[in-house]
Amino acid sequence: MNSRNKYGYLFISPFFIVFSIFGIYPIFLSLYMSFTDYKGIGSPFKANWVGLQQYLRLASDKYFLQAFVNTWKIWGVNIILQLSLALILAILFSDIRLKLKGLSLFRAIFYLPNLMTVSSVALLFLYILDWQHGALNGLLLKYGFISKPVNWLGEPITAQLSVSLIQTWLWFGHTFIIIFAGIQGISKDYFEAAMIDGANRWQTFFKVTLPLLKPIMIYVVITSLIGGLQLFEIPFLISQNGLGGPEGSLVTMVLYLYNQAFKYHNFGYASAVAYGLFLIILIFSMIVFKGMFKEEV
Amino acid sequence: MDKRNIIKWLIYAALTLLAAACLLPFAMMIINSTRSNTEIVRGFTLIPGKSLIENYKNMMYHMDVSDGIFKGIWLGYKNSFIIASSVTILSAYFSALTAYGFYAYEFKGKKLLFIIILIMMMIPSQLSLLGFFELNKALKTLDSYIPLIVPSIATPFTVFFMRQYLISSMHPAVIEAARIDGAGELSIFHKIILPMMLPAIATMSIFTFIGAWNSYIVPLVVIFSPEKYPLPVLMGYLKGGKVAENLGSMYLAISMSVAPIIIAFMFLSKYIISSISAGSVKE
Numbered sequence: 001m002n003s004r005n006k007y008g009y010l011f012i013s014p015f016f017i018v019f020s021i022f023g024i025y026p027i028f029l030s031l032y033m034s035f036t037d038y039k040g041i042g043s044p045f046k047a048n049w050v051g052l053q054q055y056l057r058l059a060s061d062k063y064f065l066q067a068f069v070n071t072w073k074i075w076g077v078n079i080i081l082q083l084s085l086a087l088i089l090a091i092l093f094s095d096i097r098l099k100l101k102g103l104s105l106f107r108a109i110f111y112l113p114n115l116m117t118v119s120s121v122a123l124l125f126l127y128i129l130d131w132q133h134g135a136l137n138g139l140l141l142k143y144g145f146i147s148k149p150v151n152w153l154g155e156p157i158t159a160q161l162s163v164s165l166i167q168t169w170l171w172f173g174h175t176f177i178i179i180f181a182g183i184q185g186i187s188k189d190y191f192e193a194a195m196i197d198g199a200n201r202w203q204t205f206f207k208v209t210l211p212l213l214k215p216i217m218i219y220v221v222i223t224s225l226i227g228g229l230q231l232f233e234i235p236f237l238i239s240q241n242g243l244g245g246p247e248g249s250l251v252t253m254v255l256y257l258y259n260q261a262f263k264y265h266n267f268g269y270a271s272a273v274a275y276g277l278f279l280i281i282l283i284f285s286m287i288v289f290k291g292m293f294k295e296e297v
Numbered sequence: 298m299d300k301r302n303i304i305k306w307l308i309y310a311a312l313t314l315l316a317a318a319c320l321l322p323f324a325m326m327i328i329n330s331t332r333s334n335t336e337i338v339r340g341f342t343l344i345p346g347k348s349l350i351e352n353y354k355n356m357m358y359h360m361d362v363s364d365g366i367f368k369g370i371w372l373g374y375k376n377s378f379i380i381a382s383s384v385t386i387l388s389a390y391f392s393a394l395t396a397y398g399f400y401a402y403e404f405k406g407k408k409l410l411f412i413i414i415l416i417m418m419m420i421p422s423q424l425s426l427l428g429f430f431e432l433n434k435a436l437k438t439l440d441s442y443i444p445l446i447v448p449s450i451a452t453p454f455t456v457f458f459m460r461q462y463l464i465s466s467m468h469p470a471v472i473e474a475a476r477i478d479g480a481g482e483l484s485i486f487h488k489i490i491l492p493m494m495l496p497a498i499a500t501m502s503i504f505t506f507i508g509a510w511n512s513y514i515v516p517l518v519v520i521f522s523p524e525k526y527p528l529p530v531l532m533g534y535l536k537g538g539k540v541a542e543n544l545g546s547m548y549l550a551i552s553m554s555v556a557p558i559i560i561a562f563m564f565l566s567k568y569i570i571s572s573i574s575a576g577s578v579k580e
Contacts, residue, residue, distance in 0.1 A: 004402070007482040011398025011408065014391050019451035022444075023417060026428030033427060044431055092308060097301075100308065108566045109316045112323075115562055116571075117511045119529035120554045123536060123547075124326050135325040138341035169319065174573065181574035192535060230423055233513050237533055254423055254514075261427055262518065271503050278424050 034271035040261070047268065054272035063248070064273065067256040068280070070160065070249060074235075075228035077164035078171070079221065085168070086175035086220075091205065094183040096191070107180075110173030118170070122237035125166055128154050129238075153238060156249035163234055163250060175220050182216035183209065218292045222285050229281050230254050253277050304505075325338040330549035348545055354564055356546035359539035370553055372524060373531040380516075381509035381526055384449040388505050389498045391450045396459035397490050401472060411460075418453045430518055440521045449509070455501050463496035500572050503565060507558060528554045 029044065034054050038047035058064055071240035089110070093103050113121070128135045129152040137149040152158045190212065194204045235250040236258065244259075251259075257277065261270035324371045329337055332346030360369030362404045399411055467490075475485045491498075520526055523532050523534060541547050562569065 004482065005404050008398050008402030008404040008407065011486070012395045015395040015451045016410065018448060019417070019453075021455075022429065022432070022448035023425065023451055026425035026432050027420065029431055030426075031428075032312075032423060033431070042556065043435070092312075098305060098308070098320070100305070100312075100523060102312075104567065104570075106312055107570055108317060108562075109319055111566075111570060111573075112562060113319065114557050115511075116555050117506055117513075117529050117532070117558065119511075119513045120551050121322075121533050123401030123532050124322060124551050126536070127329075127544065127547060127551075128322060128325055133338045135329060135337075135341040138339075142340055142342075162337075169322070173319075177570055180426050184574075226421060230421055237536070257423060257426075258514075261430075267427055267431070274424050274427060279472070281421055 030234065030271045030274055033268050034275050036268045038268040038271075040265035040267045044267065050268070054269050055276070057269060058272050063251070064253070064256060064276070066248060067251045067253045071231060071252040073230060074160050074164050074167070074252065075225065077161065078167040078228065079224055081164070081168045082172045082175055082224070083217070084221065085172045086179050089172075089176045090179040090183055091209070093180060107173070107177060112173070113170050114174045116135060116170070118233040119237055121166065121170065122234040125162070125234075126153070126238050129162055154246055156245070156247045159245045159249050161237075163231075165230070166234055167231070171224065174176055175224075178220060179213065179216060182213050186212050204278050218289060221260055221288055221292070225284060225288060226281055229277065229284070232258065253280075304364075306319075326548055326552050326555075330545060330552045332545050334543050334545055337548075346545075349549070352545040354551045355543050356540050356550055359542075359546070367511065370528075370531070370550060373526060373528040373554070374557075376525060376531075377510055377527040377529075380445050381506050383442075383446045384509040385502050385506045387446065388449040388452045388455055389502050392452055392455035392459050392501070393491060393494050393498060394486065395456045396463055397486055397494075399456075399460050400463040400467070401469075414453045414456055418457060426518065427515070429515070433519055439519050440525065442525075444519045445512075445516055445527075451547060452505070455505065458501055459494065459497050462494065467493065500568075503572075507561075510558065536542070 031046075035042045035049060035051060036044060036047040037050050037053075038044040089106075092098065093100055093106075127133075129137075131137065131149055131151040131154060134149075134152070136152070137146070140146045141149065150158065152162050190208050191204065194208050199207065231244070231252045232254040235245065235252050235255050239245035239250040244255065253273070254277070257270050257273040260266045260273060324343065325341065328343060328345050329341070330352060331349040333348040333351065336346050336348070343391050357369045399407065428441075429444065430464075436443075440443055471489065471493075472485060475489050480488070510527075511529060512527075516527050516530045517533070520530060523531070526534060532551065535541060535547065535550055538551060
């Protein structure tokens with residue numbers, strides 16, 4: 001190593017100093033707290049060491065289980081809608097025979113919601129979906145789609161569905177852009193070969209496009225899963241600062257974590273929730289990854 | 298031929314409908330911010346009202362708490378702008394510096410350190426949230442912008458992106474030539490490398506800025522004083538307050554909080570969309 005290479009350390013040191021303090025240390029501190037009964041007062045190092053007790057509590061906590069199920073329901077509906085919508089759009093716009101116009105305008109419109117401040121979006125929908133004065137009920141009543149106001153955020157099913165749809169609204173444009181770029185990246189030779197072999201549109205889609213898109217679909221599903229399992233802002237703000245909506249139907253895992261820590265001051269337990277959540281994300285990402293590659297013909 | 302045309306127009310109609318549904322919440326937001334409370338309660342219409350100025354005055358009046366310290370939404374803009382621009386500048390400079398350190402030099406532990414960056418890219422932020430809060434409590438930096446700004450010196454994804462950029466578009470001969478000319482290592486970075494990295498820096502900066510502008514959970518947890526709230530936290534705070542009693546004012550506040558992003562998107566949409574497309578194909 002010549003003397004010049006010591007500059008390497010110099011150049012990366014600000015990053016690693018800050019990273020150790022604000023990035024890595026908190027992760028270990030969370031881990032440490034998850035083995036204590038720390039209540040948020042004083043220092044976590046003075047709290048009692050309780051071993052795996054918080055994790056045992058987590059494993060038998062029916063409220064966490066409910067949060068787990070809620071999160072999956074909300075994410076599941078959203079990913080199915082988002083992915084199908086994005087896939088249909090991507091296929092329509094990349095069809096060489098249709099030659100649709102206005103791609104950049106439509107793409108910009110579909111993508112716009114994704115950049116919005118999520119807390120503002122949550123508030124906006126809180127008012128739009130309001131039972132009595134909401135703009136949506138107002139609109140639907142006016143044109144006779146419904147005869148009496150629907151309490152969108154008042155029933156567990158419609159509340160969860162509303163959050164799923166908001167998530168779809170926020171993300172389908174983004175997914176569309178990624179899948180569309182993926183289709184553009186597929187060599188035209190494949191499509192020509194399929195055409196020469198006499199494949200119709202459906203056959204081309206299922207036998208050529210879809211298998212070649214698999215890596216991108218996996219990427220989309222995994223990133224959406226990681227984000228979706230951490231869903232917080234919309235349920236938090238749309239259910240009156242974390243109360244969790246009707247029958248707790250909007251309590252997601254991160255909302256549960258937040259409430260345990262900042263409402264009930266159970267920092268030790270909340271840290272165990274954080275690690276439980278991390279484990280869940282890790283396991284399911286691996287399942288998605290493995291599962292989607294196994295289907296390969 | 299005719300049948301194909303009909304299908305095509307049906308597709309256009311469906312796409313237009315989808316685009317309209319996509320824009321409808323924005324329309325509701327903007328139109329309702331011009332209507333009075335009684336008009337909004339009566340139902341929704343696409344025709345704008347005449348109460349915009351009234352709504353604005355009412356919003357400002359009710360936001361002006363704690364004896365004028367808290368100057369409503371404009372203070373929220375200022376706070377968000379200070380935070381987001383500091384984050385963007387720090388993240389851009391130090392990520393470029395770190396990426397260049399990894400690119401241009403050989404040193405012990407280089408591979409391991411880079412693997413740590415890759416792993417940290419994948420760890421969900423919730424894992425560190427509580428530890429981060431406790432750390433700042435111990436450092437007595439709660440209710441300040443330090444926990445929001447300083448950590449952006451270390452942004453793993455941006456470092457990763459910029460290193461990829463250096464590998465794909467920089468030629469080592471450029472550095473060698475500068476060294477032969479007798480330039481010092483730091484001035485090579487500042488005078489030659491940094492300008493050459495501008496395209497990558499610009500791309501990342503747009504996303505960093507929007508991300509920082511929109512960020513919610515960390516400021517929610519570490520900032521307590523309303524006069525220090527960035528916009529997203531301020532919006533959540535308004536909900537429980539007097540502003541929310543007037544629906545028009547509330548819609549106006551929401552519109553104002555997203556206006557900068559909508560305006561920025563109008564100018565940068567092509568650039569933003571092509572960045573996403575390019576990024577996804579490489580992955």
